Amino acid sequence: MDIQTTKLELLKIILENENSEFIQRVSDFVKKENKDFWNELSLSEQKEIKKGIEDLNNGKKVSYESFLKKIS
Numbered sequence: 001m002d003i004q005t006t007k008l009e010l011l012k013i014i015l016e017n018e019n020s021e022f023i024q025r026v027s028d029f030v031k032k033e034n035k036d037f038w039n040e041l042s043l044s045e046q047k048e049i050k051k052g053i054e055d056l057n058n059g060k061k062v063s064y065e066s067f068l069k070k071i072s
Helices: 003-016 020-033 043-057 064-071
Strands: none
Touching: none
16 A cells, blocks of 8 residues: 555544544644654753764764774
8 A cells, every 4th residue: 555545544534533532642643743853852952962063064073983982
């Protein structure tokens, strides 16, 4: 079954369903799946990631092997 067929079948199920609890659960699930993980991070986590990207862009990096030695 292709994705378009699946979407249409899901839409049909939702449209035919009169159970408000079911509709709310589907709605909550869809909203949760569409969240951007970035907004779920703390400001300090966002800052660290931005700094890491900036460091990479400036050529500051370490090899994977070096990293493993550092954390072992």
